[in-house]
Amino acid sequence: MKKKGYFKRVQGKLRLTLLGREALAGIGFALPFLIGFFGLFLPMIVKSVSYSFSNMTVEKTGYVLTKAANNGFEHYIRALTIDPDFNRQLLQAILDMFTKVPLILIFSFFMANLLNQKFHGRAVARSILFLPVILTSGVVLGLESSDLLLTTRSPAEMTGTDFSTIMNVSGLLLEYTDLPASAINFLASAVNGIYSIIIASGVQILIFLAGLQSISPSLYEASSMEGATAWENFWKITFPMISPLILVNSIYSIIDSFTSETNAIMKDIKSTIFSEVKYGLGSAMAWIYFVCIGIILLVVGSLISRHVFYNDEQR
Amino acid sequence: MNATTKTARVHRLTAAKVGRGLWSIVRGVIIAGICFTILQPLFVKLSVSFMSEKDLFDSAVKYIPKHFTLNNYKLALKGMDYWNSLLRTFLLSGGVALLQLASCMLVAYGFARFRFPFKKILFACVILMLIVPPQIIMLPLFMHFRFFDIFGVFKAVNGAPVSLLDTYWPFLIQAATCTGFKNGLFIYMLRQFFKGMPKELEEAAFVDGCTKLKTFIRIIIPSAVPMMVTIFLFGFVWQWMDSFYTSLYLKGTMVIPVALDSLSASVYSEYSNYGGSMNFISPGFISMMNNTGTILAMVPLVILYLVCQKYFVEGIERSGIVG
Known part of the structure; x- marks a missing residue:
């Protein structure tokens, strides 16, 4: 494409070219975001960094920042080496993420494939499956996880026999197969935590479903004519076509798992700031946490995007 | 053979x-x-x-209560100050959802259709907003709205910055500037939707002398209704249930999430005022109150979902969120 300027000179006056007018309109439409990002979001980020490096005292008309000890790194050092819970919770959050996210991805992909087929009562099944997106969010999730009575009545732990079934099955698996114990534990935790997985995978099912429906049926027709089986169709057409969404969904699930309200470390940061009134320490903890999230996202994103197939002809 | x-x-x-x-x-x-x-x-x-506390500890009772009672609802309605907080939450969620729908649509349309300098970097900023956990900017936001000031105007007039806590302004400001709850996701979804729409209609309108804003209002909005309903529903529901920003900004104002969070404690304090014999809050009582409150908070959402459900599923299907 030829590069054009945004302005032109007409009779000595500066006028907008067509491209310039388009750019102006685009910026005009994006203005709310630009104001929000540069006027509110970015200053907040900068302030948050500066809080984490300083001690804050609140007064009636404002607050005063003084530089923290150890060149300002006092709070970071405290969070990582002195705080008894922080490291453990950080590790726990990361481990939880790594066990949960693959399960969520597999489950939501499977469910999207099921819901994409034609059967009686599909509309009803869809509305019920999207219900958790609506109902089990925010404060309800927190209440549900802290409710002692409800957890004993949840489907997984309704009776003692259910749990012992899981134990028996995993015992049998251990005895008669060569599967490593860690894999069996993983499976058992997946079965046990099915409710939390279903609840966390609403948006992902939506995204996969939208992707599945955007695959053109002519691809399947052509390959069936050539004699491909359904199994081959799945791996040669559906899977590559959906792979960009696997990337989107895994990133979304990772963020969702890290920022959900049931996450222990999130609660910890909030209580450090508002209950214990340690502003600097809380901000430092939040930043350490965010750096961890960022690194994990980068690694996972680059690993998956290597295998993603982009169908460029369609665009 | x-x-x-x-x-x-x-x-x-x-x-x-x-x-x-x-x-x-x-x-x-x-x-x-x-x-x-x-x-x-x-x-x-x-x-x-619908159970009374006896039923909770009765192992013979599973789903159908033995001592059917409406007492929980009476207590919860009173403890949550239900009708007032319902109205407040309705106004708050409706206002926030509408405002952020409008601003996110404008922004998404801008990103989907126009070329302008630094567009890629700016869109990366949208994604960045999605990734940054709100807990990071929680404290600065709190301080910002506690001591709110635009270029020192309020300080010059009032002598001190204004506190916007316990008002709806923080929510509305965040919604209008696309920095609210998961607005990055909304912009992303809407952009994908607009990108998938055929360009010809807009070009025809432009040739016929429509301005760009008019094209947006007359042509884009009518054909984007299912997607708009979806985004509105998401925004409304997440604001309705959100305890993060509400507990940050609203300390004294009762809205549903705040009321739900403190329900068992507030009902209990009323109990003990009567000189009741409960020296501690029994877990059964807490659970009963929480469940009743959750049902009360969910009922409006279920109604809304049933009304919007057709549009919702359709909007999701047509969003075509691909890479």
Whole structure:
């Protein structure tokens, strides 16, 4: 494409070219975001960094920042080496993420494939499956996880026999197969935590479903004519076509798992700031946490995007 | 020879049919099971909300209460100050959802249709907003709205910055500037939707002398209704249930999430004022109150979902969120 300027000179006056007018309109439409990002979001980020490096005292008309000890790194050092819970919770959050996210991805992909087929009562099944997106969010999730009575009545732990079934099955698996114990534990935790997985995978099912429906049926027709089986169709057409969404969904699930309200470390940061009134320490903890999230996202994103197939002809 | 191939074909056909029949049974069982897992906790909540405390510890009672009572609802309605907080939450969520729908649509349209300098970097900023956990900017936001000032104007007039806590302004400001709850996701979804729309209509309108804003209002908005309903529903519901920003900005104002969070404690304090014999809050009582409150908070959402459901599923299907 030829590069054009945004302005032109007409009779000595500066006028907008067509491209310039388009750019102006685009910026005009994006203005709310630009104001929000540069006027509110970015200053907040900068302030948050500066809080984490300083001690804050609140007064009636404002607050005063003084530089923290150890060149300002006092709070970071405290969070990582002195705080008894922080490291453990950080590790726990990361481990939880790594066990949960693959399960969520597999489950939501499977469910999207099921819901994409034609059967009686599909509309009803869809509305019920999207219900958790609506109902089990925010404060309800927190209440549900802290409710002692409800957890004993949840489907997984309704009776003692259910749990012992899981134990028996995993015992049998251990005895008669060569599967490593860690894999069996993983499976058992997946079965046990099915409710939390279903609840966390609403948006992902939506995204996969939208992707599945955007695959053109002519691809399947052509390959069936050539004699491909359904199994081959799945791996040669559906899977590559959906792979960009696997990337989107895994990133979304990772963020969702890290920022959900049931996450222990999130609660910890909030209580450090508002209950214990340690502003600097809380901000430092939040930043350490965010750096961890960022690194994990980068690694996972680059690993998956290597295998993603982009169908460029369609665009 | 001919006859044997014929019988073989018949057999294969029946085998395929049997396979398909088996699969539909398996599929039905899986879907029914998952629907049950989703619905069961809701039923439990509903049934617990009608029980008296005795039933909770009675092992013979599972779903149908023995001592049917509406007492929980009476207590919860009073403890949550339900009707007032319902109205407040309705106004707040409606306002926030509408404002952020409008601003996110404008921004998404800008990103989908126009070329302008630094567009890629700016869109990366949208994604960045999605990734940064709100806990990082929680404290600065709190301080910002606690000591709110635009270029020192309020300080010059009032002598001190204004506190916007316990008002709706922080929510509205964040919604209008696309920095609210998950607004990055909304912009992303809407942009994908607009990108998938055919350009010809807009070009025709432009040739006929429509300005760009007019094209947006007259052509884009009518054809984007299902997607708009979806985004509105998301925004409304997440604001309705959000305890993060509400507990940050609203300390004294009762809205549903705040009321729900403190329900058992506030009802208990009323109990003890009567000189009741409860020296501690029993877990059964907490659970009863929480479940009743959750049901009360969910009812408006369920109604809304049932109304919007058709648009919702359609909007999701047509969003075509691809890479």
